[in-house]
Amino acid sequence: MASSDATLVERLPFDRSGDELRELYRRYAPELFGFATNALGDRELAEEVVQDVFAQLWRHAEDYDQRRASVRTWLYAIARNRIIDAHRRAAARPRRAEDDSLDSAAEIDAALDHAVLRWQVGSALARLSPAHREVIRLAHYGSLTMREIAERTGVPLGTVKSRTSYALRHLRLIFDEMEIEP
């Protein structure tokens, strides 16, 4: 049986092989990287953020208190701080006309919330089957009606309609799993 996140963090101070860290990395690095990339718009900076988050994790694993927050919440809190630091560094540089650096803490918070949400929605869509993703893409983003989708794809109209309903129900379930309130 897989160890819980909290157990892995508890074992981290004694982890010499890197096995515990590797497991935590595989559980959380993709979403932290997606979050940081969305928040910073820069893959290299996002890599640095993820590296810093995991360095903080292994250096301060003893400080983690599972009664106060889940491991996920804790990692996101570290990532947020690193991203805010990156924004502050960007704001301290002489500003060019095309720069859109964020100024206030509220703006940064709003941008970070949006970055998390974008990553969550993007990864929820990625978890749908290609057929389900396709009908959502054509209907929602392409503004096509069911009839137009049926004509374009050659799929019977009834199938397109039921597929669209199933796709949305599945998406709703994924959001529930991710604890997103649709």
Next chain:
Amino acid sequence: MSGCRSHADLVGPYVLQALEPDEMEAMRRHLAGCPRCGAEARALARLPRLLDQVDADEAVAVPPPGLEEEILDRFVRERAKPRRARRRWLRIAIPAAAVAAVVAAVLVTSLPGGTDSAYAHADLWSLPAGHGAAGSAQVAEVAAGTRVQLRARHLPGRAGTPYELWCVRSDGRWISGGSFRARADGSAAAELTAAVTPGEYHVVVITRRSTGGDRGAEVMRGKLEY
């Protein structure tokens, strides 16, 4: 929950406003009188707003494949460093460390291979920037990862010139094993630990130490023989 038998397949298209105008109107009337379809429509109603958060073909960012190794490499190297003694023990710890260092030096001199059995060896040959340098690397698996025991001679540059050791994977990925410095006579001996998986790395390279994200010039290179 799903809609009623006759209209269940229309709830999703209705929520996405993807029905024809007359179907949209008929569905609106149906929802007003059908609790099952009404509940389903309410459950899905906010999905379009969430979908608006991303572009149609927005790719989900995925970490680069080497990031995991880089983080683990940093972790293992940091863990391999001895923990700093607490301040109140410094008076005792410093003389004790000095004695331990002498003992360790004697052990290293008398047991050049260390206690771990080497599982791979590489003779290092000079590249143009090495100006005739030579050396060898013994690779052994240890609890903290993979230890590379390096011996080098005729290194170019002055005493204290920093160099960096790299393990190169067959897919071309370079993993730093850490840096070391040359002695005044151009020789160097170092034990470095890297989080590399045995058998995955086939080449050892010595470069000038990286600066500002740029890898230094290659000084020596050798193929690991397992």
